[in-house]
Amino acid sequence: MKLKFQGKPVKVSGNTLKIGDTVPDFAVINNAMDTISLKDTKGVRIFLTVPSIDTPVCDLETRTFNEKTSEIPGVTVYTISMDLPFAQNRWCAANGIKNVITASDFKDRLFGKNFGTYMDDLGLLARAAFVADSTNKIIYVEYVPEVTNQPNFDAILAAAKKAK
Template sequence: MTQVTFGGKPVTLVENEVNVGDQAPAFTVVDQNLNDVTFDDFTGQVTLISVIPSVDTGVCDAQTRRFNEEAAKLDGVRVITISADLPFAQSRWCAAAGIEHLQVVSDHRDLSFGNTYGVHMKELRLLARSIFVIDRSGKVTYKEIVPEVSSHPNYEKAIEAAKSAK
C-alpha cells in the first residue's frame, strides 16, 4: 500500500488499491449540477483522472489549471478532475478560474471514487493527490499517488502516459 503524508503526518488510505495493468473499477461521482457521472461515461476513451484534495488550495488550483491547459492540447483524451469538494464550491471555483477544457466532478457524496481507487484519506475525508490514466479498453496504464499531499504530481509523466494510452 502506498504511504502518504499530509503536512508531514502519515494518513491512512482506505479501501482498494488500483495498480497499472488493472481494469479500472467503476465509480460514481456527481457533476456541478448534482447529476451522476459514472465510469461508464468514459468507456472507449482515453481518460486522465486528476485527483485533488480541494480546489481551494494553492497546489490543487495549480494542478487543475495546468491540466485544463493541457486538456486543450490532448486530442482524443478526456481529462477530469475529482475532489471531495461540494459541487457548489467546484462550480464557483471553475467559473472564477475559467476552467473550460476539463470536467470537474465531486466525490463528496459517498467517496465512491476515493474508496474504489484507494485514495480516500480516512483521517481527513479528502482524496489524496493522484493521477490515473485509463486507456480505451478500460485498463489503468498510469498511476501516481503523490507521497506528500502538498506536493505537485509529475505533470510531464502523466501527460506522456495519456498520449501513449491512445
C-alpha cells in the same frame, strides 16, 4: 501505501491500483448535480484526485491540466475532490476551466475508496493521478507520497499521449 499530508502520515482506505488494472466503477456528482459513473466516460481519460480544488496546489494542478490537455486531442480530464459541486462550479467559472471536468465524491466516497485515495482521518482525497486507455485499462498510476506536492505532469501527459 504510505502517504503523508503536511509531513504527517495519513491512513488511506480503498484499493491500491496498479498499471494493467481495469478502471473500477465509481459514482461522483458533477457540477449540474448529476451522477457520473465509469459508463459515462469514454476514450483516453486522466482521473486526478485532489484534497480541495480551492487550495493553491490543487488550483495549480487543475489549471495546468486545463491548459496542457487542450493540446492532446481526444483526452478527457476529470478532477475529483470532496468539494461540493456548487463550490467546484464557482471555482471553474472564476478560473476559466473548459478542458477539465470537476466532480465531487462527497456523497458516497466511492471514487476515493475504489481508487485507494480516501484519507480516513481527514475526510478528503489524497493527491493521485490515473490514466486510462479507451479499453478501461489503467496505463499510468501515481499516488503522490506527500499529498501537498504536485504530481508528475510530464509523465501523466506522456502516458495520455501514448494511449489509444
